[in-house]
Amino acid sequence: MGRKIDAPSGVRAVARYALALALVTLALSISLAFQNSIGNPFWFFFSAAVILSTWLGGTGPGWLAVIYSTLAVMYCFMPPLHSFAVTPRELPYFVTFVACEIGVTQLISWRRRTEDALRQARDELEVKVAERTIDLKNANEALLKQMDEQRRTEETLQATRAELARATRITTIGELTASIAHEVNQPLAAVVANADACVAWLARETPDLAEARTAAERATQGATRASEVIARIRSLITKATPEKSRVQINRVIEQTAALAERQAANNHVTIRLELSPDLPIVFGDSIQLQQVILNLVVNGIEAMTTVTDRPKMLVLRTEPESKCQIRVSVQDSGIGLTEEVKGRLFEPFFTTRAKGMGMGLSISRSIIEAHGGRLWAESNGSDGATFQFTVPSEDSPGI
Amino acid sequence: MKEQDPIVFVIDDDRMIRDGLQSLIRSVGLRVETFASAQDFLGAKRPDAPACLVLDVRMPGLSGLDLQLKLRDDGIPIPIIFITGHGDIPMSVRAMKEGAHEFLTKPVRGQDLLDSVQKALASDRALRRERREANEIRARFESLTPREKEVLELVVAGLLNKQIADQLGMSELTVKTHRAHVMEKTQAESLAHLVRMSERLKTATRKSGSTSS
Numbered sequence: 058m059g060r061k062i063d064a065p066s067g068v069r070a071v072a073r074y075a076l077a078l079a080l081v082t083l084a085l086s087i088s089l090a091f092q093n094s095i096g097n098p099f100w101f102f103f104s105a106a107v108i109l110s111t112w113l114g115g116t117g118p119g120w121l122a123v124i125y126s127t128l129a130v131m132y133c134f135m136p137p138l139h140s141f142a143v144t145p146r147e148l149p150y151f152v153t154f155v156a157c158e159i160g161v162t163q164l165i166s167w168r169r170r171t172e173d174a175l176r177q178a179r180d181e182l183e184v185k186v187a188e189r190t191i192d193l194k195n196a197n198e199a200l201l202k203q204m205d206e207q208r209r210t211e212e213t214l215q216a217t218r219a220e221l222a223r224a225t226r227i228t229t230i231g232e233l234t235a236s237i238a239h240e241v242n243q244p245l246a247a248v249v250a251n252a253d254a255c256v257a258w259l260a261r262e263t264p265d266l267a268e269a270r271t272a273a274e275r276a277t278q279g280a281t282r283a284s285e286v287i288a289r290i291r292s293l294i295t296k297a298t299p300e301k302s303r304v305q306i307n308r309v310i311e312q313t314a315a316l317a318e319r320q321a322a323n324n325h326v327t328i329r330l331e332l333s334p335d336l337p338i339v340f341g342d343s344i345q346l347q348q349v350i351l352n353l354v355v356n357g358i359e360a361m362t363t364v365t366d367r368p369k370m371l372v373l374r375t376e377p378e379s380k381c382q383i384r385v386s387v388q389d390s391g392i393g394l395t396e397e398v399k400g401r402l403f404e405p406f407f408t409t410r411a412k413g414m415g416m417g418l419s420i421s422r423s424i425i426e427a428h429g430g431r432l433w434a435e436s437n438g439s440d441g442a443t444f445q446f447t448v449p450s451e452d453s454p455g456i
Numbered sequence: 457m458k459e460q461d462p463i464v465f466v467i468d469d470d471r472m473i474r475d476g477l478q479s480l481i482r483s484v485g486l487r488v489e490t491f492a493s494a495q496d497f498l499g500a501k502r503p504d505a506p507a508c509l510v511l512d513v514r515m516p517g518l519s520g521l522d523l524q525l526k527l528r529d530d531g532i533p534i535p536i537i538f539i540t541g542h543g544d545i546p547m548s549v550r551a552m553k554e555g556a557h558e559f560l561t562k563p564v565r566g567q568d569l570l571d572s573v574q575k576a577l578a579s580d581r582a583l584r585r586e587r588r589e590a591n592e593i594r595a596r597f598e599s600l601t602p603r604e605k606e607v608l609e610l611v612v613a614g615l616l617n618k619q620i621a622d623q624l625g626m627s628e629l630t631v632k633t634h635r636a637h638v639m640e641k642t643q644a645e646s647l648a649h650l651v652r653m654s655e656r657l658k659t660a661t662r663k664s665g666s667t668s669s
Contacts, residue, residue: 239514242541243470246563250476253566257483265483272479279472 073114074121080106081125089133099126099134100154107158111165119162127155216316219347240286247279303451304343306383307332310373313350317358326358326369333376336383337450341428346448349421349432353387353444356417360391360442367440381453382430386445394436402434421446429453460505462577463487467497467523468512468539477510480566481573494518498526506584508557508576510569513540513547521547524554533583535576539564590660593653596642604641607634611647612654 084102092099103126111119128141135143135151143151255272258265314328321328339346354371361369370390378384394402401407403422418432425432430448437443464481468474469492478488487505491497495518497509513520524536535557540547548559557579558572600608610620617635621628644650 239541242562244472246539246541247470247472247476249563250473250480250566250569253569254476254480254483257480257566257570261483268479268483272476275472275475275479279476282472 070117073118077106077110077114077118077122078125080110081122081129084126085129085133092134099130100157103130103154103158104161107162108165111162112169115169116162116166119166123155123158123162126158130154212312212315216312219312219344220316237286237290240290241283244279244283244286248276248283251276251279300342300344301340302343304339304341304346306336306339306346306375306385306448307334309343309347310350310375310385313347313354314373316347316351317354320355321358321371324358324362324369326361326371328354328371328373331372331374336375336377337381337452339383339428339448340451341448342424345424346428349424349446350385350387352417352421356444357387357389357391357442360389360393362391364391378447381450382447383450384445384447386443388437388441388443390437390441392441393439394434394442399434399436403432460503461487462506462508462581463489463503464508464510464573464577465497465502465534466490466510467492467494467515467520468510469493469515470512473512477569480569481510484570486573486577494520494523494526497523506577506581508535508537508573508580510537510539510573513538513551521551521554524551524556528554533580535580537569537572537576539569587660590656593642593657594660597654597657599641600638604634604638607631608638608642608650608654611635611638612651 081103084099084106088099088102107119107122107126110122114122131141131143131151132139135147137144251272255269255276258269258272310330310332314330317328350373354373357371361371367390372386372388374386374388376384376386398409403418407419422432425446425448428448430446432444432446434442434444464486466474466477466481466488467490468477471492474490474492478490481488489500491500493515494511498518511520511523518526520536520538520540527534527536536551536555537558537560538548538551538556539560539562541562551559557576560568560572597605597608606624607620610623615623617628617631621631624631638644639650642650642653644653
């Protein structure tokens with residue numbers, strides 16, 4: 058045993074040996090008391106004393122108990138009595154007793170050692186398990202943190218991508234406009250040149266009708282070409298269908314809110330999301346839908362810039378409109394809509410802002426209508442406006 | 457010498473515009489030649505007549521601005537009226553700096569173009585006359601002997617006969633004779649006229665090396 062015994066080991070060792078002596082003495086007295094009523098009782102009592110001494114005290118006290126018992130039995134119970142000698146006739150019997158006692162103490166001390174080793178192993182295991190648990194917990198936390206970071210990175214990426222797509226679209230519109238302008242301007246220049254030539258031929262002292270006619274015909278050709286260019290552009294735009302995929306509208310709204318967060322904070326506007334948790338999936342162009350929502354959010358924020366008498370609150374809400382329709386509303390507490398403004402809201406180039414182009418709502422409405430939905434505005438009385446749109450869900454008929 | 461009729465060159469890659477401009481310019485009685493590209497124009501034979509160029513800036517191949525630089529480098533002075541669909545400022549500034557006569561935006565008003573063409577032709581006519589006169593003067597001056605040229609230089613520099621005689625190491629009488637020859641050969645009516653012609657020749661030489669006409 059031994060390894061677990063510590064600081065006051067001297068005192069404890071003495072106590073253990075004393076215990077062994079006491080136990081054997083007790084066994085001796087009981088054996089002496091009962092030696093006439095039961096035959097050879099010492100077997101039992103001394104064995105018990107050795108077992109207990111070994112179990113409680115360890116190998117050393119066990120051996121002490123064995124030696125003490127052997128001497129006691131030799132002295133008190135083996136003939137010749139009251140001497141430390143054994144008659145040859147009793148020798149095998151005595152040797153058997155001693156062997157038994159030794160065997161018992163060996164067995165018990167082995168058992169004891171095994172148990173101690175086991176306990177120690179268990180203790181060590183427990184420590185190890187505790188250590189491992191802490192390691193695992195740390196690893197888990199790191200993993201969670203990493204996952205969180207990754208999610209955030211992904212969101213940023215998504216937002217950046219959307220922003221980029223928007224920028225690209227705007228650039229494309231700019232380039233497209235320049236190209237369209239050139240394509241239309243060219244035939245118009247031909248029309249003007251030829252019409253001017255026609256007038257000039259007619260204005261001569263003797264009008265040259267043949268030349269005037271040729272010029273007029275060319276002017277007509279130019280005008281026809283211009284209208285062809287416009288028809289071509291129109292068909293081009295109509296064919297440009299949105300890139301549709303399965304869209305979780307709540308996710309789009311969360312991303313959009315994140316995009317608008319800074320602008321909202323700069324204008325002291327609080328954005329609140331009231332998103333219905335069980336919405337069907339929408340089949341649409343997530344970037345276009347985000348563009349619409351962002352446009353409504355920015356409009357809402359700007360409608361509240363002059364508000365001072367109430368909290369500036371922008372609520373983004375989603376709810377199922379019907380079985381196969383989702384409704385998204387953007388509610389502000391801004392200046393609201395006059396009847397006149399409300400009537401013209403969705404007209405192209407209509408704006409109430411100094412720097413506005415007046416295209417946002419008009420484009421937003423055409424996007425929503427291309428998705429098979431509706432976009433409209435309502436006044437909240439004297440306290441702001443609510444813009445809302447519906448979009449059909451993935452499994453609505455006709456999608 | 458009777459001058460040839462003026463001519464307007466129109467370069468535009470768009471046939472309909474080209475024909476329209478040609479018709480328009482023809483209607484006021486001007487000669488017109490059209491080209492679909494700058495390369496075609498450079499490859500064509502140009503008559504010796506007052507001319508101007510109506511040039512589209514945006515063309516495939518050699519652009520209008522490229523042609524302007526090429527003509528300048530080749531020493532072909534011809535007034536250019538630029539026509540552009542998207543008259544951006546840096547481009548017009550560049551064209552005007554390189555000596556463009558006019559910069560018009562598409563669609564061009566007929567009257568604006570005709571006015572510009574007339575002005576450009578007038579300016580070319582004046583330039584041509586100036587060049588021709590300069591050439592005539594040069595021819596006269598070049599008929600002088602080396603000695604006469606030396607005397608001319610000093611006369612024009614304002615020296616008196618006596619001083620010229622001293623400087624060139626000849627008698628005053630010889631100087632007088634040379635001087636008379638100079639006045640006769642250059643057809644100078646007075647000393648002032650001679651000085652003017654000499655100055656003009658110098659300016660023309662400085663301006664454009666030797667321009668053939």
